[in-house]
């Protein structure tokens with residue numbers, strides 16, 4: 001597929017999406033967000049792909065936010081449309097049935113922080129800095145930053161960072177649980193790939209069931225305990241379950257087919 005603002009590549013069953021607007025610090029305009037959504041869908045429906053990385057081009061930024069120049073003259077109705085349509089892409093990432101990891105290579109501000117938070121895991125380089133600086137612009141986050149930051153780091157710290165607009169350095173993000181790991185820039189992609197390769201050795205349908213079950217905890221129209229019972233029981237119908245248990249009892253490594 002042809003994209004203008006992102007680069008895509010796939011090797012060893014990993015699909016990498018690189019936001020590619022370096023002169024704008026990878027700011028997320030409408031088109032870029034839509035392209036990320038299309039690329040995630042492309043990877044999700046490709047049977048050869050087992051995991052997805054989202055990262056930014058260059059040394060400086062993962063994504064320095066929504067593109068301020070794009071919405072500077074918006075009215076409320078236009079802002080609502082931007083927020084709803086972008087929000088759909090972020091929710092699709094969160095609900096992707098294959099693991100999505102943000103490899104955060106620099107600034108992840110505003111929409112960039114929200115994009116990273118929509119991913120299942122976040123691995124940051126030591127120079128990464130997170131933040132929701134919207135109040136500096138007379139705004140609040142519009143891609144669910146108030147919700148996902150609260151889910152990840154808790155209400156008190158989320159309110160602090162949302163109200164002060166302070167940036168969160170990588171090590172502090174690790175302490176807060178906002179990121180899963182901090183590594184040197186040189187090893188950011190290899191570490192992220194290694195994590196996805198480890199997950200790729202597990203049963204794909206079980207991984208999808210984990211994602212649905214954990215997401216269900218935060219879905220107010222669902223009972224997460226019921227979701228888990230349903231997902232758990234469904235696993236018993238899969239070939240992967242038979243393979244996993246047979247391999248364990250036969251003292252050999254399981255080879256999962258994702259069916």
Ligand code: COA
Pocket residue numbers: 023024025027064065066067068069107109110111133134137
């Ligand atoms: N939207 C649009 N353009 C952006 C942008 C954004 N969110 N973030 C950076 N840019 C552009 C700058 O306007 C500049 O473009 P120019 O060279 O045409 O003037 C270019 O990217 C480089 O940014 P610059 O500000 O010169 O880099 P810096 O190193 O001095 O500062 C930041 C880096 C991230 C601290 C600073 O760019 C910044 O605060 N960005 C906005 C962050 C933000 O508020 N995001 C939330 C938006 S809702």
